[in-house]
Amino acid sequence: MKRLLLQFDSSPHPSSFDQVVAYDGGADRLLSYANVTEATVRDLVHGAIFTRGPKDLHNTAIFIGGTDMAAGERLLAAVQKTMFGPMRVSVLLDSNGSNTTAVAAVVKLQQAAGDVTGKRVVVTAGTGPVGIRAAGLLARAGADVVITSRKAMDAATLDQLQSRFGGSISNVVMPDSSKAAEALEGAQLLLNCGPAGVLLVPQDAWANRQGLIAAADLNAVPPLGIEGIEVTDNGAQRDGVIVFGALGVGGLKMKIHKACIAKLFERNDLLLDAETIAEVAGEISATK
Amino acid sequence: MKRLLLQFDSSPHPSSFDQVVAYDGGADRLLSYANVTEATVRDLVHGAIFTRGPKDLHNTAIFIGGTDMAAGERLLAAVQKTMFGPMRVSVLLDSNGSNTTAVAAVVKLQQAAGDVTGKRVVVTAGTGPVGIRAAGLLARAGADVVITSRKAMDAATLDQLQSRFGGSISNVVMPDSSKAAEALEGAQLLLNCGPAGVLLVPQDAWANRQGLIAAADLNAVPPLGIEGIEVTDNGAQRDGVIVFGALGVGGLKMKIHKACIAKLFERNDLLLDAETIAEVAGEISATK
Amino acid sequence: MKRLLLQFDSSPHPSSFDQVVAYDGGADRLLSYANVTEATVRDLVHGAIFTRGPKDLHNTAIFIGGTDMAAGERLLAAVQKTMFGPMRVSVLLDSNGSNTTAVAAVVKLQQAAGDVTGKRVVVTAGTGPVGIRAAGLLARAGADVVITSRKAMDAATLDQLQSRFGGSISNVVMPDSSKAAEALEGAQLLLNCGPAGVLLVPQDAWANRQGLIAAADLNAVPPLGIEGIEVTDNGAQRDGVIVFGALGVGGLKMKIHKACIAKLFERNDLLLDAETIAEVAGEISATK
Numbered sequence: 001m002k003r004l005l006l007q008f009d010s011s012p013h014p015s016s017f018d019q020v021v022a023y024d025g026g027a028d029r030l031l032s033y034a035n036v037t038e039a040t041v042r043d044l045v046h047g048a049i050f051t052r053g054p055k056d057l058h059n060t061a062i063f064i065g066g067t068d069m070a071a072g073e074r075l076l077a078a079v080q081k082t083m084f085g086p087m088r089v090s091v092l093l094d095s096n097g098s099n100t101t102a103v104a105a106v107v108k109l110q111q112a113a114g115d116v117t118g119k120r121v122v123v124t125a126g127t128g129p130v131g132i133r134a135a136g137l138l139a140r141a142g143a144d145v146v147i148t149s150r151k152a153m154d155a156a157t158l159d160q161l162q163s164r165f166g167g168s169i170s171n172v173v174m175p176d177s178s179k180a181a182e183a184l185e186g187a188q189l190l191l192n193c194g195p196a197g198v199l200l201v202p203q204d205a206w207a208n209r210q211g212l213i214a215a216a217d218l219n220a221v222p223p224l225g226i227e228g229i230e231v232t233d234n235g236a237q238r239d240g241v242i243v244f245g246a247l248g249v250g251g252l253k254m255k256i257h258k259a260c261i262a263k264l265f266e267r268n269d270l271l272l273d274a275e276t277i278a279e280v281a282g283e284i285s286a287t288k
Numbered sequence: 289m290k291r292l293l294l295q296f297d298s299s300p301h302p303s304s305f306d307q308v309v310a311y312d313g314g315a316d317r318l319l320s321y322a323n324v325t326e327a328t329v330r331d332l333v334h335g336a337i338f339t340r341g342p343k344d345l346h347n348t349a350i351f352i353g354g355t356d357m358a359a360g361e362r363l364l365a366a367v368q369k370t371m372f373g374p375m376r377v378s379v380l381l382d383s384n385g386s387n388t389t390a391v392a393a394v395v396k397l398q399q400a401a402g403d404v405t406g407k408r409v410v411v412t413a414g415t416g417p418v419g420i421r422a423a424g425l426l427a428r429a430g431a432d433v434v435i436t437s438r439k440a441m442d443a444a445t446l447d448q449l450q451s452r453f454g455g456s457i458s459n460v461v462m463p464d465s466s467k468a469a470e471a472l473e474g475a476q477l478l479l480n481c482g483p484a485g486v487l488l489v490p491q492d493a494w495a496n497r498q499g500l501i502a503a504a505d506l507n508a509v510p511p512l513g514i515e516g517i518e519v520t521d522n523g524a525q526r527d528g529v530i531v532f533g534a535l536g537v538g539g540l541k542m543k544i545h546k547a548c549i550a551k552l553f554e555r556n557d558l559l560l561d562a563e564t565i566a567e568v569a570g571e572i573s574a575t576k
Numbered sequence: 577m578k579r580l581l582l583q584f585d586s587s588p589h590p591s592s593f594d595q596v597v598a599y600d601g602g603a604d605r606l607l608s609y610a611n612v613t614e615a616t617v618r619d620l621v622h623g624a625i626f627t628r629g630p631k632d633l634h635n636t637a638i639f640i641g642g643t644d645m646a647a648g649e650r651l652l653a654a655v656q657k658t659m660f661g662p663m664r665v666s667v668l669l670d671s672n673g674s675n676t677t678a679v680a681a682v683v684k685l686q687q688a689a690g691d692v693t694g695k696r697v698v699v700t701a702g703t704g705p706v707g708i709r710a711a712g713l714l715a716r717a718g719a720d721v722v723i724t725s726r727k728a729m730d731a732a733t734l735d736q737l738q739s740r741f742g743g744s745i746s747n748v749v750m751p752d753s754s755k756a757a758e759a760l761e762g763a764q765l766l767l768n769c770g771p772a773g774v775l776l777v778p779q780d781a782w783a784n785r786q787g788l789i790a791a792a793d794l795n796a797v798p799p800l801g802i803e804g805i806e807v808t809d810n811g812a813q814r815d816g817v818i819v820f821g822a823l824g825v826g827g828l829k830m831k832i833h834k835a836c837i838a839k840l841f842e843r844n845d846l847l848l849d850a851e852t853i854a855e856v857a858g859e860i861s862a863t864k
Contacts, residue, residue: 012611013616015623016620016621017619019580020624020636021627023580023605024578029605030605031307031320032607033301033304035300043303043305044304045304046304047305050305051308051309051542254627290599292599294592317599317605317606319592319595321590323588328588331591332589334592335593335596336596339597340596348596
């Protein structure tokens with residue numbers, strides 16, 4: 001019986017990136033749908049859960065993607081609402097690669113720092129899908145997390161984040177790179193989630209900074225977000241800090257993404273979102 | 289050479305249900321198209337018939353689906369008009385699963401009743417794609433078929449049905465469930481094709497009814513269409529009648545659907561519509 | 577690792593013709609996209625080049641198709657602009673089958689005529705994608721090529737053609753079939769690229785014409801373009817001329833198309849456009 005992966009993509013084309021990784025992760029066949037909305041997802045889920053008996057349903061799974069993570073979250077909610085009792089299949093949410101990227105970045109920082117409990121982590125420009133999830137996972141692991149943003153985050157978002165992941169998460173406003181040094185006050189770990197091609201942390205703000213153990217930058221498009229880090233850095237020492245560039249993180253992200261695809265077909269009731277993807281990443285590290 | 293199934297779907301997403309069954313039925317690869325219309329089907333058929341030599345064309349086939357059976361019938365006509373001489377591939381029409389569901393329901397009633405020749409069958413709310421086909425197949429098998437409907441069927445539809453399937457088919461108006469007992473006058477078999485979640489035949493209209501041998505209900509959403517039948521009933525005795533619920537019929541429907549997919553690849557000139565799908569169902573029963 | 581072919585199609589449905597040939601040519605899985613534009617192609621290319629390491633990228637490739645060759649050329653330019661350094665995959669451009677058809681027609685005429693150097697070739701109605709490419713390839717092989725058209729070609733188009741393919745290419749106006757004999761003055765080879773169902777070259781214009789060696793007609797819909805040639809002719813002698821009909825050319829076109837698909841997966845930096853497809857066709861002939 002073939003392992004079928006239904007790709008629910010909210011964008012006009014299904015992501016070719018997600019398709020290639022799905023095949024490399026072990027899906028036998030892909031059933032891809034573009035422009036998927038909450039209104040159209042129900043029939044697609046019915047086709048997944050009503051075609052094979054419960055004992056075979058682990059051979060069918062759903063991947064939710066697209067460029068818009070908020071749309072992906074709405075699709076996930078609609079998918080979960082449609083499945084019931086044993087009539088369910090495993091689901092992976094990774095719109096825009098946000099979940100697997102966030103988990104990979106967190107793993108890299110944890111490997112560099114050892115236990116993050118009580119350590120101060122600054123996530124610059126951390127209000128997007130990757131930053132939010134990375135911040136949450138780090139807080140959940142015991143870190144004291146600060147998210148920087150151009151404008152103050154609203155309290156509801158912070159509350160929601162706190163209640164989902166637990167731990168300690170706060171927000172400081174950092175309007176531009178001139179305030180980076182100030183925002184890094186007391187930082188032991190630094191993760192930049194700023195937009196492509198925007199330098200957010202000048203070299204003099206982080207290089208040889210007292211107490212700073214590691215820094216990771218997810219911006220792959222020059223100018224990079226943390227000045228002085230190379231895009232291919234993967235645990236190098238620079239100016240007294242262990243550093244990771246976007247491609248250094250990206251290699252692990254790909255491994256996690258593929259491992260998650262493989263996991264989907266082990267049972268029919270797995271939900272792979274940020275927290276559970278982090279567990280899969282932990283298993284990968286443990287077996288190496 | 290891979291067995292390729294082209295899925296022509298009239299709906300905005302290709303049916304995931306049909307896709308999963310296509311793979312489980314033995315198609316190696318699916319070429320799925322959504323929003324297929326009479327205007328766009330010609331080029332798609334050309335791609336099917338002009339790419340492999342006549343002796344290899346049994347490895348290519350077409351499945352016509354979508355939620356709208358009338359659209360499916362128009363697509364089938366357009367497909368048949370495009371193919372010619374030996375330049376043709378086998379085709380299965382099963383929009384919304386109507387053909388395979390109708391055939392499965394008919395098989396169940398036939399197995400319960402033995403020969404249906406001369407037996408009176410009442411098909412409640414039988415003017416939709418499933419009801420029309422089930423009524424036609426039962427008439428063709430020799431039954432005396434009555435279709436109930438809220439408003440009188442027009443004569444042209446009845447004539448068309450009669451000329452396609454032969455046998456005896458008549459119509460009685462049954463505006464609501466209060467007239468069910470009356471409509472069941474003399475019934476030996478009962479098949480409910482009413483809409484999801486609508487109770488059409490109250491228990492006192494059918495339970496222990498003199499002469500009634502079997503009853504099948506295709507409504508899977510509570511309240512079910514025939515009060516007192518369970519959705520999973522599959523030949524159980526209830527109140528003196530052999531009964532089938534929607535899931536009881538659905539199991540056979542899936543087997544028929546898969547067998548039809550497999551059949552498509554045995555030759556390049558098969559047309560699987562209601563009557564020929566009934567023959568495939570007969571072969572399945574014969575080999576069990 | 578599966579050989580993945582991304583199909584970028586500019587039309588509302590991905591071409592089923594191209595899909596069947598892709599599978600028969602050796603692609604393991606197809607990732608098909610319809611309505612692909614220059615604006616949407618970048619993300620699709622990124623998914624192709626950023627998911628596998630450079631040493632595995634020969635297992636991923638891109639096919640550009642659709643009914644509109646000009647759109648295909650724009651897509652090819654956009655694809656090439658997006659790939660960089662070792663981050664690239666092989667690409668085949670064959671919108672509407674124009675490239676493989678042109679190459680197949682040229683090969684047929686070359687096989688009939690031997691060396692075409694200095695030979696006068698008339699390409700009737702040769703301003704469409706097939707005609708332009710066939711004319712260019714013949715000029716490149718040394719022939720003295722004349723393209724006929726209803727209205728005079730503009731100088732820029734001729735210049736562009738000349739600079740791409742080299743050799744000698746000129747244009748004569750042939751408003752209708754009554755001027756065919758005149759246009760064929762001195763012709764040693766004749767290729768008709770006129771529209772389906774239009775007779776362009778009457779039999780008395782070519783039959784037993786002094787010096788005419790071979791003639792090929794790409795119109796498959798009666799009335800054919802060169803009167804007296806049968807659609808299945810494949811090197812037959814008629815009226816002193818070696819002749820090829822559309823299906824005679826079509827068989828070789830299919831072989832070339834499939835061979836090109838197979839070629840795509842041998843390396844990750846192949847660009848298969850008219851000239852390089854002609855080389856692939858040459859390799860096929862050499863091994864037979």
